[in-house]
Amino acid sequence: MESFFRMILLLFCFILIVRVPELLAARDECQPKKCNHHTIRFPFRLKGQQQPEKCSYPGFGLSCTEKNQTVLELSQHVKFFVKRIDYRAQRIHLYAPQGCLARQLPNDLSASPFQEDNRYTFGLEINPQEYIIFNCSGEGQMTDRYEDFEIPCLSIPRFQVLAVPSYYGAVSLLNCTRTSLTISVTEAFKDMLHNRKMDVHLSWSKPNCNICEVEGRKCRLKKNGNITEDETECYGRSKKQRDRPKKLLATGITLGSCLLGIILFARYRVHHSYKAEKEGQLKIEIFLENYKALKPSRYSYADIKRITDQFKDKLGEGAYGTVFKGRLSNDVLVAVKVLNNFRATAEEFINEVGSMCRIHHVNVTRLIGFCADGNKRALVYEYMPNESLEKFIFVAKDKDHFLSWEKLQDIAMGIAKGIEYLHQGCDQQILHFDIKPHNILLDHNFNPKISDFGLAKLCSKEQSAVSMTAARGTIGYIAPEVLSRNFGKASYKSDVYSFGMLLLEMVGGRKNIDVTVESTSQVYFPEWVYNCLDKGEEFGIRIDSERDAKIARKLTIVGLWCIQWYPTDRPSMKAVVQMLEAEVDSLTVPPNPFGHGDGVQTTSVKIPRKTINRELEVIFE
Incomplete structure (x- = not known):
């Protein structure tokens, strides 16, 4: 507030300086x-x-x-x-x-x-001309030659006064008497005369x-x-000099007004941010008080710095925070996610802690503790030495990083079981809304663990759809219904769609939104995968045996079932687990949601599609 008044004072002084010349001019x-x-x-x-x-x-x-x-x-x-x-x-x-x-x-x-x-x-003679005054009376009439010489205001009926130019000489007018009075006027005054x-x-x-x-x-x-x-x-000053202070004054007022507006706006934003931060901290404290029974470990920010050795070893960085490697006092390795104060809100923090405190599953990362120290927030997880699945599936052609098809199948099965647990294994249904390779971590035995619950939502198991005020997730993995209501309402089937995209990426060995591919027919990745499956073509990564080919085909079929356009056409995660456990020969190829691709007639097994009620009950936020 002090700086605000200081700025107002400076603006007033500037205006006063500009007005000094005008004030001095007033003493003229x-x-x-x-x-x-x-x-x-x-x-x-x-x-x-x-x-x-x-x-x-x-x-x-x-x-x-x-x-x-x-x-x-x-x-x-x-x-x-x-x-x-x-x-x-x-x-x-x-x-x-x-x-x-x-x-x-x-x-x-x-x-x-x-x-x-x-x-x-107009060039007329401007030297004075002498006029002689005549008094005319009686019945006598003036000739036309002298009509213009009458002085109307001095004349009365039967008595006229004339002003005759002296250059007419000694003229004699009937019934008129020359007076001794003369008037000397110029040509212009003659008209007034x-x-x-x-x-x-x-x-x-x-x-x-x-x-x-x-x-x-x-x-x-x-x-x-x-x-x-x-x-x-x-x-005195010239017009240009007089105008300069006015221009300076106008410029000063304009700049001052702009500066004042910027200051007020900045103060509003700071106040708004401070208020939002205070409300967020209060919301977090209330949440943590309610969740004391779950006994999560709480650390101070000083503890976080000590655990990470002053944030020495950085593992990665995302939109909502940075992950550092740390070590607890008992030499247990941990991954500490320090949340970004500008992007990560109190809601993301509460979502993550609230979800993770409820989860106890081998395929979901374990939350060891958290930090909520003022506006400093962090999450402490168990350490995953092999980092994320993204590191391996997008370099599938590299022999040093390639995971075997059996290991990929095990990873897919573990992820599916983890998602099924989130949907049905907890007291409340947890919808992740951000299933992608980057959020699948691998332990020392390459067992998958689902992480990052910042976008998760909790809802009752009896209800099957959720109403959202805005789309959430990562482009390329977001289900159609999350983006447009034309496809239905967001529900647990949205996680099924994201998992299907993840499976197709594991099979194809590249991101589903990668536009740097060799063929334009591969640009829309799911359709390209479907066509490869339909024509019996390979997906461009290593398949050394018939067993590998069957695993690749199984993962592809399951993935394509999961990415059907309408939520009600997709299987539940329980059905997905059963499909992954079954033999590939027992699986049915899903209907083609993309038409016929490049015009080639597909040979997919067509199954009758029964009418399904697409209306799902809505869960409000």
Whole structure:
């Protein structure tokens, strides 16, 4: 928790460092002001706001009305509303308030810092033009030549006011009197004079802040020494420099959020793992308390290290743990399986100990003791000097490792009797779910012993199927119904299927999922074995005598019966033992579950198949 708060503090400091320039910028004495949606900054200033002289330019005063309208005064009596200010182009867009525009048109812009923006006069003359004012009354009618000169807002019925350009000279209008009043306006203001236009664009050339605007920096007057009052300077950071802290801030927040998420997720996983580990340890302690009557030996982790001489002699390694050779105090050799904390759960440990404590059979490895010391767990078995069956059957072509066919038959018989004992010999039925050569150990006389009960399940003998939340076992040995409900429900027949695959591997001398074979017809191993049996071909390993051939054929027939697709088509392990004890001539070749292989008609003995109820009672986990 302390490291978590330390990380939060570092993130806060990073954000604070990134924000420092912006905080310092807030102290700028020429900070822009706001009126409506307009930003008022140099060369403009908002009247009534106290700012240093360098923050504005004479003649650029703006007012903000009670209605939040921005007003520019060109002279004492001439006021316009501001529509838009373009600081970069140095122009302002004005529009006239309601009323008579003629009364407030500027006589001359020369006193103002603004001039008419020629970008909006389309090349027209922008020099001021003098207009003479005429008063016209009575019934007299103006000629078409002078209709455009009327000032609508100053005219009333039977009394018109005209503004006539001075370049017309001394003109005489019927019923009109020339006044001494003149107005000097540009061409653009002429449109406002006659109410044909309600807005105008003005621009300014001094002060010039174009460079500052292009760079995205601020502008102000220089007020040092002999510098002229029109001279400006740029200050502050450019837009690129201002954007950099924002980008850094955004990056920092993103990285900080990701880091925070990772920390929270890691803490959750650690907490979850710690909680699961504690629950697992509690479950194990409750289990061991209940199984005290079976009197298994319990060792501390220090005892395990002493027995294995600090894990000196490694015998093998699997998915759920590593096996070391050890020696008890009475010089009895043992095999110690140290469970992997990340893969082996409390359930696997309880399955193994709970199953092994119930078993007392010559063909099942004997559990001598166990270790459950916190999260350190280990199992202590009797030592098997010849290791596993896998070491011998997959090197069948090697004379130094090849077991005789009689020995293979004895091994098959021992495994079958061991599985039969698990299914029927214990108080509760034990389903192994991981029968394979690697889990068949051989003692000094090559007697087989079934090991590794991590995936085992206990159930009542009266019930024949088990419901599982997920498939369990090793690919190549898993029964079809364990993978798909289309073939039925998982039961003791699933162990029969795995045993059948083991028998076929013993006969064929290779793994059933080996794709490095010479012929593509051998890729699906069980079908290849069936075709070899059907055609009377050899399986590619040594068969020196007729007796050997009969043993190989017997093991093959039994194996093929065991791997029938549907559980109810497979024999029980008791029937398997009887088949292994019988003569090969009395055995019936099972129906071909694979069709006709490569298109060759089989000569297998076909037996009538009676309708079998495939529904088995389910045992829930």
